[in-house]
Amino acid sequence: MTAPLLVATDLDGTLLDSVSYSWAPARDAVAALRARRVPLVLCSSKTRAEMEPLSRDLGLAGPMIVENGGAFVMPAESGGAVHVLGARHADLVTALAEIAAEAGARVRGFSSLSAPQIARLSGLSLEAAERARRREYDEPFVLDTPEALPRIVELAERRELRVTHGGRFHHLTGRGDKGLALREWLRLAAHEGRAFATVGLGDAANDEPLLHAVDRPILVPRPGGAVDPGLAAAFPDAERAPAPGPVGWNAAVLAVLAGERLAQA
Ligand SMILES: [Mg+2]
Known part of the structure; x- marks a missing residue:
């Protein structure tokens, strides 16, 4: 069978x-x-x-x-x-702050932004920005110091995390x-x-x-x-x-x- x-x-x-x-x-x-x-x-x-x-x-x-x-x-x-x-969102938020400090980078994570700010940055409607903000295993972020990216990727890997790029934002996620x-x-x-x-x-x-x-x-x-x-x-x-x-x-x-x-x- x-x-x-x-x-x-x-x-x-x-x-x-x-x-x-x-x-x-x-x-x-x-x-x-x-x-x-x-x-x-x-x-x-x-x-x-x-x-x-x-x-x-x-x-x-x-x-x-x-x-x-x-x-x-x-x-x-x-x-x-x-x-x-994957990794839980609260852990990703903590890790992103540590990684940014260590790399001397300026980042703005989704969880530190309001829905209207995300809507402005992404072109999403306010409602869609609100739903997109409710991520549980991913912290999207804006990198204001792009030259720090290689260092951020390296520091993320050291924590068994991953940085990907999706259009307008970078994403810090676990390995799933x-x-x-x-x-x-x-x-x-x-x-x-x-x-x-x-x-x-x-x-x-x-x-x-x-x-x-x-x-x-x-x-x-x-x-x-x-x-x-x-x-x-x-x-x-x-x-x-x-x-x-x-x-x-x-x-x-x-x-x-x-x-x-x-x-x-
Ligand atoms: Mg598809």
Whole structure:
């Protein structure tokens, strides 16, 4: 007997449209997964506060991997247990202050900024800035002395932390990623006698660890129709969804459920 199926998916640009953030075009495949009781694991850089309403909308009871693997969280309806893999936010705030002092750098962490200040810096709406501020495993920061970056990275690594750059802000995080979080959840499930055949869907570089952690990676094209070049190079033999975003997601998941294979390039 083959193991039951599990689908793990990125959100923005994959299950969610990159402009409207809607999953409506994937409605048929989401319903088909639910009807067959196939677990759908959401894996995103979004915060728990951002993901919980979506999980509820999708009618899911399974775990969510939040903040790029900082933790996996069971929905409130399923007990709300949290398994932390990254570093806790309070520890990151303390570490950032120490690192900045040691490096002689001037930094402004999100937790020292008000929502209106974050909205001004990021271009987010005030409401979105408020939700983005509620990070539990990541401290985004503005670096006012850019020449100090190499030293900051070094001091972070010494503390087993990581500094990444995402557009306008730097981020201080623990060592988790989406793939480590998924592997850890699968390990715990296997411990309870539940083993799965895993399918993963993603569209961007931060999905690479997730796609490595599954049996069957599926690459979802970007809005222009091309697959992210880094992902294409990392997974030359992987199947590809036939269209970007939730339209491609829907077709790919329905094909998986029908026992079909997708084209590889
Ligand atoms: Mg994405």
